[in-house]
Amino acid sequence: MVNQSLFDLTDRAVVITGAGGLLGxxxxxxxGRAGGTPVLLDVSPEALTAATQRLGxxxxxxxxxxxDLTSEAQIAAAASKIKHQxxxxxxxxxxxxxxxxxGAAAKGFDRLExxxxxxxxxxxxxxxxxxFLCARQFGEQMASSGGGSIINVASDLALISPDQRMYAVGIPEGVPSPVKPVSYSVVKSALLGLTRYxxxxxxxxxxxxxALVPGSVGGTQGPDLTRELTSRIPLARLAETDEYQGALVFLLSDASAYMTGSNLVMDGGRTAW
Ligand SMILES: NC(=O)c1ccc[n+]([C@@H]2O[C@H](COP(=O)([O-])OP(=O)(O)OC[C@H]3O[C@@H](n4cnc5c(N)ncnc54)[C@H](O)[C@@H]3O)[C@@H](O)[C@H]2O)c1
Incomplete structure (x- = not known):
């Protein structure tokens, strides 16, 4: 019988960046379900309202x-507000x-050139x-209070290169097909280095x-891309939005007390193929 208290986050505040988004x-x-207090940071008031309604x-x-998580000053101001509370x-x-x-016309999906x-x-x-900025602020708080847990959310694309052929399927002749941007692979790979550091x-x-290394969540891609992705995943489906909840609580809680510097890969087997 598993000791459920290992997964308990009671009295623990956890800061989540981009918390109004699909996975945030x-x-x-x-x-919240593990007893902890989520602290949601997001630039979008609408996204925050939707998230807080669900939590409520x-x-x-x-x-x-x-x-705005691109602003050092705003992160610092949020950190001191959170510490005060x-x-x-x-x-x-x-x-x-x-x-x-x-998407074909999606912004930021230009070819490398x-x-x-x-x-x-x-x-x-x-x-x-x-x-880095959040780890500097909140990691320091954790270190001075005796401990804590940081999770960097990476992606299967931290481990493998995007198969750009998938994004061209179904794009009409003459329309330039989008590519998964170079910056995404670089950011996600770098997060694994930051994790070890x-x-x-x-x-x-x-x-x-x-690092939590998720695979693609279903429902946000068109039918062509969904089919292409699915054919590359041994479990033959994309993830449900709530399927990373268990891994997240595991990594935050004492259930993973002897785990650090690791990558928890949850990708339906995509990177095993
Ligand atoms: N969704 C997937 O299929 C998938 C798969 C693998 C990895 N991931 C990773 O999981 C994480 C969450 O993905 P998601 O799909 O939930 O993302 P999302 O795009 O749904 O959410 C991103 C959130 O970040 C917020 N945001 C954007 N710019 C901001 C800024 N300057 N300051 C503060 N907040 C800002 C947005 O308002 C939004 O609420 C990402 O790191 C993503 O790379 C997602």
Whole structure:
């Protein structure tokens, strides 16, 4: 019989970046269901409202802050507000990234030869620099209070290269097919390096740091891309939005007390093929 208290997050505040998005909301619900207090950071007031309504419906107490995670000053201001309210936080989920759904006319999906430096700078700033800035703020709080857990949300594309042929399927002749941007692979791969760095930096204080490596969630792609992706996944389906909740709680809680510097790959087997 598993000791359920291993997964308990009672009295633990967990900061989640990009918490109003598809997976961010699920991370917040997971923290709340495990007894913890999610602290939601997002730039979009609408996204925060939708997330807080869901948390409210479940009776989860939480804090939601409108923060632009590309701004060092806004992250610092949020960190001091959070510290004032909760003391040192227990957890940090570096979840935010520039990852809009793929589409023929989608912005930011230019081919490498035309990929704008401004887009590169933005994507690295949002997906990678924000993780560093948040780790600096909240990791320091964890270290001075004796411990905590940081999760960097990577992607299967941290381990494999995007198969660009998938994105061309179904695109009409003459229309340039989108590619998964170079910045996405770079950000996600770099997060694995940041994970190992942070996991050892505060040693031996147990400020643990692990990467969650999810595969694609279904429902946001068109039928062609869904079929292409599915054919490359041994479990023959994309993930449900709530399927990373268990892994998230595991990595945040004492159930993973002896795990740090690791990558928890949950991709339906995509990277095994
Ligand atoms: N959805 C997937 O299929 C999938 C698969 C693998 C990995 N991931 C990773 O999981 C994480 C979450 O993905 P998602 O699909 O939920 O993303 P999403 O695009 O649904 O959500 C991103 C959130 O970030 C917020 N945001 C954007 N810019 C911001 C800024 N400057 N400051 C603060 N907040 C900002 C948005 O408002 C949005 O709420 C990402 O790191 C993504 O790479 C997602």
């Amino acid at each position: 909301k699920e991370h917040a619900i997971a923290v 419906a479940e009776g989860v107490s939480h804090l939601a802050l409108e923060v 909760f003391g040192a936080v227990w957890g940090l989920v570096n979840n935010v990234a520039s990852n809009p759904p793929m 035309a990929f704008p430096l401004t887009q590169w700078d933005h994507d690295l700033r949002l997906g990678l620099t924000s993780a 942070l996991a050892t930096y505060w040693s031996p204080i147990p400020v643990r740091c692990n």
